[in-house]
Amino acid sequence: MENQEVESDFLRSVHALLRELDGHHPAFQSERGMLRWTLHKKIDRNPSNGAILIKILVKELERAERFNYHHYIIPLLHTLMYTMIKAPCIPDELYGRVYDFCKKLLTLPKPYCTIGLEYARQLKLERMMPGVLYQRMVSAEQSLKNNSFPYQEKVFMFADPDLLSVSVCQALIEEIKTAQMAQCARSCMLYVIERAFQTLLKEEQRDVRNLHSILQAMPLDVTELCFQQVMAAIEHTGRTVNVEYNQYVEEVRKIYTTLLSTSGEDVQKDEVERSSGIPLPNPRISFHLWKDEDQLWKELVLFLRSPSQSCEQDSLNPELDSFEFQDLLSEYDYCEHTRFSVLSNDSGIERDLAMPSNEICTAEAERSRLQRKGCMKKKGTSLDSLSFLQSGCSGQETKPTEKLHRKSGCSTMEPLAPMKRLHTARVLVLGDDRVLGRLAQAYYSLRKRESRRTFLTRRLKVEFYYVPVAEEQPTTSPAEEYALPDQTELCELAAYLGRADPWYESNINTLCHMIPKLATMPISPSKASASDLFITDVIAYYLRLGLQPVFFQVYAVKLFFSNATLEPAEDIFLIELNIMLEEFNPPSDSLPVKKKPTTEVPGTDLTLLYKKVLLSNREKDESVSVRSTGLIMKAIPSNEIEDLVCLSVNVAEVVKISNLSGRSYSLVTNTIRTRNIKLRSTEQRSFTVCLDKDSRRVYKNVISIEVFPCLEPSYCLQRTKNRQTSLQEEEDVGLAKYLPKSLLLPINTFAGIIQ
Structure with missing residues (x-):
């Protein structure tokens, strides 16, 4: 009867979790996430009920797959796997059902197949060595x-x-x-040791309950030795294919028997059974x-x-x-x-050093030219190049295709041995x-x-x-x-x-x-x-x-200032670039004396040069002149329907209107989708640029900007090296074409x- 009440309670909690995913509780949007946390807290207080919750979650997963409720699958699967890590002693029948369900996900598109494959691997490992996910x-x-x-x-x-x-x-x-x-190191070692004994030594469960006080009474060096032995037994089983499950259990039982023999009998008799289980720190x-x-x-x-x-x-x-x-x-x-590197590619002889053209050989220039970093001539190893090849690919194909849709999925590539x-x-x-x-x-x-x-x-x-x-x-x-x-x-x-x-x-x-x-x-x-x-x-x-x-x-921006003596500034942004045009108030003496003053039109004349992004993966060069009061470049799409990797440039355009009372104007917002854009003020009027909504990253007195996708530094390095060694203008040669x-x-x- 008690298990039926627990099962009913878990079932109500899981159904409430699914209703939350459907958005059926708009009045409690601020409390979303509490149901999942409360459900796992119930397992923390009583880990023995983990098998009951896993059984319910498996049923709901099979039901979601059968009726095509795909938006339930990933939340339920994450909840199930987290429960498996927290709760010990899961029946083999449940392992088999979850493993079979994860294999079914391989027929679905990303991210279902990616997550299903990862969890299938973890389940196979956990079934071979119970408790290994927790211990690792x-x-x-x-x-x-x-x-x-x-x-x-x-x-x-x-x-x-x-x-x-x-x-x-x-x-x-x-x-x-x-x-x-x-959560000190000693306590966490005790958790790992107790979890291994609790998961594997089912026949000695009564003695395992007394293990906590036994370990607490031992010196730190003994606890560390026991922890090393338990981890060695686990990893030895994982590395050796021919090691059977019974041999793995026997190794852990030996460690447990030795531990009991070195402990005092009084400690075991006076121990009170713990009810809270082994926590996951x-x-x-x-x-x-x-x-x-x-x-x-x-x-x-x-x-x-x-x-x-x-x-x-x-x-x-x-x-x-x-x-x-x-x-x-x-x-x-x-x-x-x-x-780019401290590795020297020259002979080290002074006359062999490259001399820039049109250089004035002043004493200061000569002194700076002769200063050299202490280094040795050494050919760069392929290890450095391969490390960039792996860390920069981010789980995608080595040479990314020019697709517009945003990438997601698996994490970084598996490194070489x-x-x-x-x-x-x-x-x-x-x-x-x-x-x-x-x-x-x-x-x-x-x-x-x-x-x-x-x-x-x-x-x-x-x-x-x-x-x-x-x-x-x-x-x-x-x-x-x-x-x-x-x-x-x-x-x-x-x-x-x-x-x-x-x-x-x-x-x-x-x-x-x-x-x-x-x-x-x-x-x-x-x-x-x-x-x-x-x-x-x-x-x-x-x-x-x-x-x-x-x-x-990540997008790069190059800013040119009204003061010609200032060097152009370079920066990057991730989310937004905001351009605010300064108000133009002409002096009174510049107005014609005999003519009737016309209606002042706000804004500034801008020239936009950009490549228009199309769904066909083609790019079309465009040039347009507009009068605008400001514009915003958005790198994050406003909805999932138009999830394109491009900039949405929203231009507040001033449109002149002629009517019986005279000329007036109206403001119209136009949207341009592009990857590269150049913007210039034809009236030489400056404007202010703010990056990523941060008031600490504001540039003033700007008259022109260039925005383009930020290049990967390792790609720039390889391209620069190729240009130095080859007279060809091709960019993607050598290692650069793989980055x-x-x-x-x-x-x-x-x-x-x-x-």
Whole structure:
């Protein structure tokens, strides 16, 4: 009777979850995501009920596949797999049904076949070695040092202090600290050991219940040795094809027997049975206020150079261990304006150095020309080129086709054996569209550094996650002249991801206004437990299952100023470029004296040169002159019907109208779709340009701009090398034809783009 009540409760919760996906509860949109979190919390409190929930989820998945309810499949499958990781002792019959369902998904288009294949592989591994998904996840996320599974992961949470208030940042820090109170390395090792014994040693379940106190009473070195032995047994089974399941169980039983023999009998008799089960600790999160432009790159370098993270290291402390960046920074600064690499391609003899044409041989020029970086003549290895080939492809074909539709799907390519990356950095940014523009800048800078000297790419895999956060009153300086849009327009990319992936909309977009509310709630003294923390639990769920990236084109812009002495500025943007034309007030003496003054027409005459984007993948050169009061270039489509990788240029055009009372005008908005555009003011009147809605990225006194897709730095490097060694004008020769041409920023979601 008790199991029937539990099953009925789970069934009601799952049906409520499906109704939420259908949008049948518009009055509770602000609470979306709570149903999924509550459902998994029930498993945390009583893991033995996991098999009941999995049975219900399998039935609903089979029903969704039978009646073509495809929008249910991915949310239900993610919920099921997360339950399997949390709950031990799943019957083989359920494993078989889930595995067969995942194989059926291979006949469906992306992203169903991609997710189905990945989960089928995990299920096959879990069925061969029960508990391996849990143990590997905990070992990697907590960076537990062991020789058998050396993979390490770290979560970097970046918050822009200019966009988020101090109270919001402090509330996030407090919740992260609360979640990590009981997550030291020793506790996580105990969880892994207990989970292995609980999953495999079914005959000794009564003794396994006493294991927690046995391990707690042992010294740290004994716990570490036991953890190493358990992980070695698991990984040995995974690497050896001929090892049977019984041999794997016997190895774990030996470790368990040795552990019992070294423990005291009194500890086993006095132990009280634990009712809460073995928890799945949240990933360790390091919180960072994004103040330095190079902070992301420096943190990634520290992650590679530092030893394994442990509980003793405070991941929330901004004062990290000192690291000598002079070597890397100096070489980067030196190469910024001179060359791409520190590898010398010349003989080193002074007379063989290339002399630019029309160079005035002054003493200063001669001194700067003779300065050389200490380096040796060395032929670049193919390892550097291959690392770019792998890190830049982002899971797509090596040479991208000129398709208009946005790309999504699998993550980065599997590296080759000699270049296997053991570190994964999960970069999570909080904020609105403005912080994403900053992320695009940091990503471009990182790729540019790596094109000059490969340091991170060969050993580190970087994944990007985005949680929208919008406060009621954005924290802006009162002296700023640029008027910010309202809150709905400040989260355009999050709205697009919500339309592309409904599960992202239900679980992540709900945090947009929930996180600011967290800052206003009083801190309860009884909230010392990490069992009921909603924000960190949802973020952990997103980091673990949000593995399908959506790729966004980064655009470059070149700005020319009215002052001819100023060099043109170059920048990039991800979401929006806004052009505001300055009001023109002619002086009174310039008006004709004897003629009747005519109606003043607002705006400025502009000339637009662009390539029109068509659905046939053809491009048509266009040239148009308009009088406009301003225009906005949008890189994010407003709806999923016209999801094209192009710029939507909305021009506010001034149209003159003749009537009986005289000439007047009206404003008409026209839309142009293009990838490349040049804009120039024919009246030499300047205008203001704002990038990604960020008042900190405003350019004034601009008279002309050029916008085009930003090129991948590694592609530019190879193309430049080919031009130096060959007189041909062909761009795609050598390694350049295998590299992606455009720079795409991947943002991870649960499903990518659902067709």
